[in-house]
Amino acid sequence: MHHRKAFTAVAVAAAVGLALTGCSGGGGSPEASGPVQLTVWTGFTGGDAPGYEQIVKDFNASQSKINVTMTAEPWDTIQQKLPSAWLTGQGPDIAAPAPDPNVIAQYVETKSVLPITKTGTGTTDINVDSFAPALVNEFTYDDTLYAVPANYATLSLYYNKALFQAAGISSPPTTVDELKADAKKLTNGDTYGLVLADNNTIQMWPVLQWLEGGDVVDSKNCSVLGTAEGKASLKPWVDLVVNDKISPVGLTGAEADALFSAGKAAMEINGPWAAPGYKSAGIDLGIAAVPKATNGKPVTLGSTAPLAISAKTKHPDEAQEFLAYWTGKAAQKTFSLASGFPSLRTDLADDPDLAADPVVSIFASQVPDSRLYLPQVPKGTQVDTDAYVPLIGNLTRGTSLDDATATASTTIDQITGCSS
Amino acid sequence: MSTLTRVRGPQTRPRAHRLRIPPAWLFIAPSFLILGVFVLWPILVSLWYSLHDWTIGADDQPWVGLDNYVALTQDAKFWGALLHTAEITVVSVVLIVILGLALALALSRESIGNRIIRSAFFFPTVVSLTSIGLVWRFLLDPELGLVGGIMSSLGLGTVGFLQSPELALPTVIFVNVWKNAGFVMIILIAGLKGVPTERFEAARLDGAGPWQLVRFVTVPALRPTLLFGTLIMTIQSFQLFDLVYVMTGGGPLFSTDTLVTLLYREGFVNFQTGYASAISWALFLVIVVISALQLRIFRYNDVD
Numbered sequence: 001m002h003h004r005k006a007f008t009a010v011a012v013a014a015a016v017g018l019a020l021t022g023c024s025g026g027g028g029s030p031e032a033s034g035p036v037q038l039t040v041w042t043g044f045t046g047g048d049a050p051g052y053e054q055i056v057k058d059f060n061a062s063q064s065k066i067n068v069t070m071t072a073e074p075w076d077t078i079q080q081k082l083p084s085a086w087l088t089g090q091g092p093d094i095a096a097p098a099p100d101p102n103v104i105a106q107y108v109e110t111k112s113v114l115p116i117t118k119t120g121t122g123t124t125d126i127n128v129d130s131f132a133p134a135l136v137n138e139f140t141y142d143d144t145l146y147a148v149p150a151n152y153a154t155l156s157l158y159y160n161k162a163l164f165q166a167a168g169i170s171s172p173p174t175t176v177d178e179l180k181a182d183a184k185k186l187t188n189g190d191t192y193g194l195v196l197a198d199n200n201t202i203q204m205w206p207v208l209q210w211l212e213g214g215d216v217v218d219s220k221n222c223s224v225l226g227t228a229e230g231k232a233s234l235k236p237w238v239d240l241v242v243n244d245k246i247s248p249v250g251l252t253g254a255e256a257d258a259l260f261s262a263g264k265a266a267m268e269i270n271g272p273w274a275a276p277g278y279k280s281a282g283i284d285l286g287i288a289a290v291p292k293a294t295n296g297k298p299v300t301l302g303s304t305a306p307l308a309i310s311a312k313t314k315h316p317d318e319a320q321e322f323l324a325y326w327t328g329k330a331a332q333k334t335f336s337l338a339s340g341f342p343s344l345r346t347d348l349a350d351d352p353d354l355a356a357d358p359v360v361s362i363f364a365s366q367v368p369d370s371r372l373y374l375p376q377v378p379k380g381t382q383v384d385t386d387a388y389v390p391l392i393g394n395l396t397r398g399t400s401l402d403d404a405t406a407t408a409s410t411t412i413d414q415i416t417g418c419s420s
Numbered sequence: 421m422s423t424l425t426r427v428r429g430p431q432t433r434p435r436a437h438r439l440r441i442p443p444a445w446l447f448i449a450p451s452f453l454i455l456g457v458f459v460l461w462p463i464l465v466s467l468w469y470s471l472h473d474w475t476i477g478a479d480d481q482p483w484v485g486l487d488n489y490v491a492l493t494q495d496a497k498f499w500g501a502l503l504h505t506a507e508i509t510v511v512s513v514v515l516i517v518i519l520g521l522a523l524a525l526a527l528s529r530e531s532i533g534n535r536i537i538r539s540a541f542f543f544p545t546v547v548s549l550t551s552i553g554l555v556w557r558f559l560l561d562p563e564l565g566l567v568g569g570i571m572s573s574l575g576l577g578t579v580g581f582l583q584s585p586e587l588a589l590p591t592v593i594f595v596n597v598w599k600n601a602g603f604v605m606i607i608l609i610a611g612l613k614g615v616p617t618e619r620f621e622a623a624r625l626d627g628a629g630p631w632q633l634v635r636f637v638t639v640p641a642l643r644p645t646l647l648f649g650t651l652i653m654t655i656q657s658f659q660l661f662d663l664v665y666v667m668t669g670g671g672p673l674f675s676t677d678t679l680v681t682l683l684y685r686e687g688f689v690n691f692q693t694g695y696a697s698a699i700s701w702a703l704f705l706v707i708v709v710i711s712a713l714q715l716r717i718f719r720y721n722d723v724d
Contacts, residue, residue: 080688087477106691110477199671248563250583250672259563382690393673397585 035067036318039092041082042150043075043099044305047276051339052150058334059325066318075099086112086310093313094322096150096305101138101372102380104306108141114309116145118320126324130345132367135304138375147306148323151335152344153271154366155207155301157291161284163191163266172288176211179267179291180236183246186266193246195265196237198392201253203373203384204269205392207301209233210371211293216388221377222418223409225391231401238395249396271303272340272363287362302370304344336360342367379415387411463704466697474694481694488698498699500674501682502706508593508678509657509710515597516653517646520604525634527605528612538609541602549599553666556595557582585675588668592676596663600656604649611645612638647718651711658707679703 044052049072056070071092079098085091087110097103107113119128126148128136139147157179159172167186173179183193196204206216214233215224224230240246248259257274259265261281268274269290278285290300307326309319325331332343336354342364343354349367354360374380391408395401412418470488472481492498523541527534544552562568562578572578581591615638623637639646661680664670670677670685679699687696 083476083691106475110475111479112477200669248580248583250580252669255561258561262564264563379690385685385689389671390673393671397673 035065036315038066038068038094038315038319038322040068040070040094040096040322041078041092042070042072042096042305043078044096044150045072045074046273048151048273048339048341051335051341054338055326055331055335058331059322062325066315066322068322079103083107083110083112086312089312091310091312093315093319094307094309096307099303099305100381101147101149101304101306102374102377104139104147104308105141105376105378105380107308108146112311113146114311114313114316114319116148116309116320116323118317118324119145123328124321124324126320126327127329127345130329130347131327132302132344132346134302134370134372134375135344138304138372139306147308148327149304149344150307150326151305151339151341152367153273153303153341154363154370155202155204155269155271155290155303156362156366157267157288158260158270158274158278159267159286159288160260160263160265161286163263164286167266172286173291174288175292176294179211180240183240183267184244187244187246190264192248192259192265193244194240194267194269195251195256195259196241196247196269197251197253197256198396199250199252199389201251201256202271202303203301204256205237205388206373207269207290207299208237210299210301211291212236213294216374217377217383217412217416217418220418221416223387223412225412226402226405226409231405234395234405235401238401241396242398250393269300272342272359275340275359287359289362289366298366298369300366300370302367302372304372336364377416382415383412386415466700469694470697470701472694474697475691476693484694488695489702491695492698492702497674497677497682498679498702501677501679502702504589504676505658505660505678505680505703505706507589508596508660509654511593512596512600512657513650513653515593516600516604517650519597519601520608520649521639521642521646523601523605524608524612525638528609538602538605542606543602544599545603545606547599549662550666552595552599553663557667560591582668583672585673588672588676592664592667595667596657596660599663600653604653607645607649608642611642615641643718647714650718651714654710654714655707658703658710679706 040056042052052072053070056068060067075098078095082091082095082097083106086095086107097107104113116126116128118124119126121127121129128145128148131149132152135149135152136145139145139149157172163186164170164172164182167182169182169185173182179194186193196208198205209215209230210233212233214230218224225234241249247256247265251259256265256268257270257277260268260270261278261283263281263283275285275287289298292298307323309316309323313319327344329345329348332345333348333351333354335341336343336348337357337360340357340359340363342360343349343351348354349364354364374383377383387408390411391404394404394407471483471485473484473488474481523538527538527541559565560567560581562580562583567581568578579587581587619637619641620633623633628636659680660678661684664676664678664681665684668676670681679702683696683699683703686692686699
């Protein structure tokens with residue numbers, strides 16, 4: 001009788017303990033036999049999601065010692081869960097922590113991510129030398145690589161052929177002056193010429209600034225928004241939005257996309273992930289390179305999401321082997337063809353199959369001229385949310401150029417610790 | 421026999437002593453354990469975090485004392501968020517309680533029609549704030565939403581309710597009121613059923629008109645229910661997050677930023693855990709003070 005009571009008490013205590021600590025027996029526990037199980041968390045839920053799923057499927061089919069399970073949740077959820085999950089050893093072996101490459105700095109600081117060491121030129125190595133150099137720099141801290149790019153996207157100019165035709169414009173703009181003129185001409189009571197999102201979006205305004213010869217910060221991470229070039233790069237676009245109403249004010253990325261999908265906007269600067277949605281919305285879709293800047297040179301935004309390995313993974317070698325496969329030539333070619341993304345590898349630039357694909361080729365052709373947004377700027381995410389987004393919001397709602405850029409510059413310099 | 425009883429006496433006594441732990445404590449022990457682990461412990465830990473420049477997972481968590489709190493007092497975004505939180509709470513609670521009371525008085529009589537109308541008003545309470553936020557956001561989209569469509573077909577032009585820094589906060593408050601008025605209506609109807617009909621009869625015999633009945637009989641009798649409704653709505657409004665996050669994300673230009681969206685951004689986007697914890701303690705203190713004031717105003721302990 002006593003024994004049974006004691007046993008029951010222990011069982012109840014154990015159950016409560018397990019429930020309280022949230023143990024469910026999952027999360028990378030070593031298998032007695034069979035393949036090594038790797039878990040991957042990502043936030044890839046858009047039109048490009050099937051491309052990533054294909055990489056995982058092909059990897060699992062290509063060998064029998066590692067089995068990868070990938071789950072995709074919204075980026076917000078990943079960003080909330082991952083820091084503590086990795087800290088407590090409950091998290092996945094591999095994760096794409098955020099769509100913002102800057103976020104890796106945070107995980108390096110907390111020693112949550114494993115240095116990538118299995119690099120080389122073999123097919124089971126991570127071919128770092130074949131990646132676009134900007135990507136390697138972005139994920140290197142103190143000469144150590146901490147993540148690999150999960151993808152690399154450039155932004156192109158999407159345009160609605162039917163609206164162009166109706167306005168009597170025969171071809172998409174190729175220079176920034178044509179872009180401005182077309183945006184104005186395509187704006188009428190029903191439609192907006194060039195729809196611009198300024199928050200919760202892939203950055204569109206920095207591209208406009210680059211086109212006009214301006215920038216956000218200099219090499220010392222000090223704001224250059226208040227300089228003559230900085231203001232001159234913002235002014236024409238602010239005027240077009242405020243006076244000529246080429247775009248509604250204060251749009252999120254999703255709202256801008258919805259306007260373009262609904263045929264209420266003639267142009268939008270966006271990444272390859274948007275193409276499937278626009279096509280299924282029935283838009284008579286054209287995709288062109290972002291027009292050339294005022295100095296005659298092409299420029300666009302490049303964007304990448306990092307893939308990093310947990311410092312607490314039990315399978316560091318297998319995890320790196322998977323990343324080698326993900327970023328390898330075969331997987332990347334399949335992925336580009338499935339998703340329309342350009343390749344993150346330079347050795348696929350001249351691939352005939354990719355060059356023949358009308359969508360991939362336009363995005364790929366802009367890779368050499370693409371720039372990352374705030375690369376390796378300390379607290380880059382905060383610079384965006386606390387300074388750049390409010391700057392554009394203020395300007396497009398009528399704040400003077402001098403006041404808005406002065407405020408943004410003070411905030412940026414404070415955040416980055418700029419000391420010019 | 422007599423020896424037997426003498427022997428048994430002392431044996432049974434300690435048993436009785438052991439059983440003295442009131443069984444009630446054993447029954448509430450699991451709840452206490454869960455509350456302790458999931459509520460009390462995190463509250464205390466967040467206080468500890470707020471005294472550090474805390475980064476989740478870092479080896480070194482530098483002690484900064486009250487620096488985070490000092491920084492709060494100098495942070496314009498904190499004061500802005502506090503002001504918006506106060507505006508949302510005061511305006512929402514007043515409107516919710518007045519509307520809820522008006523609806524309860526109008527719909528307290530049992531009839532099929534009343535029941536249907538009550539259900540319609542109560543329905544938003546059942547739906548999650550996230551869904552409500554998403555639906556309203558879509559309805560209010562100036563270009564593609566229903567409201568914008570109706571307004572432009574009436575020749576009124578479109579209004580960016582959630583894109584305008586002036587209109588975004590009133591819009592969020594409107595949706596918050598729309599969602600919660602039905603809940604307060606239901607609890608007040610329940611309260612009304614408990615008011616003895618003799619009081620109304622007596623008041624009528626004394627010559628009270630309809631307004632006087634409400635003022636001198638209904639409202640005093642409903643005081644505990646009103647207190648409950650006001651308190652719950654106040655705390656809920658102070659903690660408003662889902663609706664703001666989904667509808668505006670705190671924007672445009674931080675015009676709808678509340679203390680909770682601010683602390684979310686500091687904690688989970690900018691990874692300033694220590695600073696975010698300080699914000700949460702500021703919010704906690706505000707709620708404690710307001711709740712104490714409300715209990716005082718409604719004289720909760722006063723026995724009629």
